[in-house]
Amino acid sequence: MASAWAARPVPFSAAAALWSWEPGVCAASSAERTAPSASSGLCGVGLGITSGALLVGGWAALAAAALRDRGRRAMDALFMLPVAVPSVVVGLAVLVAFSKPPMLLNGTRWIVVIAHTVLVTAFAHQSVSAAVTRLDPAYEQAAASLGARPAYVLWKVRLPLLLPSLNAAAGLCFALSMGELSATMMLYPPDWMPLPVQIYAITDRGALFTGSAIAVTLMAATLLVLLAVARLRTKASYR
Secondary structure (H helix, E strand, O other), X not given: OHHHHOOOOOOHHHHHHOEEEEOOEEEEOOOOOOHHHHHHOOOHHHHHHHHHHHHHHHHHHHHHOOXXXXXXXXXXXXXXXXXXXXXXHHHXXXXXXXXXXXXXXXXXXXXXXXXXXXXXXXXXXXXXXXXXXXXXXXXXXXXXXXXXXXXXXXXXXXXXXXXHHXXXXXXXXXXXXXXXXXXXXXXXXXXXXXXXXXXXXXXXXXXXXXXXXXXXXXXXXXXXXXXXXXXXXXXXXXX
């Protein structure tokens, strides 16, 4: 993977066509791509990681709410462990875990996705867990007293009440994933350089203007998604 650390400065004229996007992937690639194709899938990896983090962290928070205090504290400690250590350590742990069969993902893009998901799931879990503890149990008890099944109560009562917190967690997870650098630098494959690594590599070689142009594009894309999430959160608050 030594070649993975090599990055050449890209002329500013190619900055608008620098990004190549595939489903679930957000990467800096060759300058042969066009700007429209870049914009169409600009935040694929961030949205995919955010969805995975909300699914795992939110489900764990709902399950932990049914546990006793000791079990709930153990669950919180487990999910907060990646945040308690440097992200480089998380990257190294993921690299060691997925560098041998049966899950040989070293040198692929998916190992970066896994590392990002591990890092941001803690924030999704904590956000949803805090919201679950503030829920009024009277709503669930009223639905259950009317004969609603547990699955119906979860889908029609608990999740709508948690929607503002889920939206807030989604925005936080997306922003953290889009800007993650330390663990990404340890894991990205030679043929796929995520944008934060590309920005770091270009500016480290003195091309500050080109790096700034890419950084502004990354910031604008992140801001647009966060504004969309904020709009959804506002609508959910009025329900």
